[in-house]
Every structure is written in structure tokens, then in C-alpha cells.
Amino acid sequence: MTFQEKFDEIKKLTGKRVKLEREFAIQINMTDSDCGGAFYAAFKDGVFSVEPYDYHDHDAMVTTESYVIEGLLKGEITPEDAFSTGKAYVEGDMDAVRELLKKCRKKTARKPAAKKSEAEEKAPAKKAPARKKKAE
Secondary structure (H helix, E strand, O other), X not given: OOHHHHHHHHHHHOOOOOOOOOOEEEEEEEOOOOOOEEEEEEEEOOEEEEEOOOOOOOOEEEEEOHXXXXXXXXXXXXXXXXXXXXXXXXXXXXXXXXXXXXXHOOOOOOOOOOOOOHHHHHXXXXXXXXXXXXXX
């Protein structure tokens, strides 16, 4: 897989509309042998961008493999696990990285409760069978 193909997959995971509390830029360095390269995620002047370029004036820099980035964005890997076990390294503002992950992470979709049909809604509720008293 090429860097551009992997970058495109990761960019889709970040979501289109992200509103963050403060402005920052984070450079992400992917260390994969087949698709390594740098890209950035930035929130500047009210605009969120994820682009396949170096960002030299970054607040933080994350170095890791692409599967870790994907796992973080999908919620399959926690930031604590990634950084404490050495799967990912951060230089700079760790709070900016945490905020970015918190806002970009895909929410696990919960299935809505099954909606009752009209017949089920109109039917009287079933009562539990009465318990028989034991003879003394």
C-alpha cells in the first residue's frame, strides 16, 4: 500500500466536521516500511484540516505505525495504551494530541432499540403468572 492510499484511509476516519476547544497543529509520522510518511492534523482559524504534508510549526509530533493511528481513531486502542507501551511516541503538547483523538475518534454505533409494531403497542401487556402459595 502506498503512503497516499493509507493517508486517504486515515483521513476518512477523522470525520469531516470537528470543532475543537483551541487551535493547534499535530504532525503525524507513520513509520511503516511500505507506506511511511508524514501528514498533519490542524485546527486553525476555525478550520479543521488533515493533509499529507509536514507541518514544521507544530504543537506536537506523533510517531507510530499506521495501524496504531487507525486503532486510536476507531477507539480500538486507547491513547494510554499506545503511549505507555511505546506503540506511539509524542513530542510536544500531549494535551493537544488527546483532544484531537477525543474529537476525531469514531463513536461506537449503538443499535437503537427495536421499535414495536402498531399491533404490539396496542396489545395489552402480558401479566406474569400468579405464584401459588405453599400449603403450610
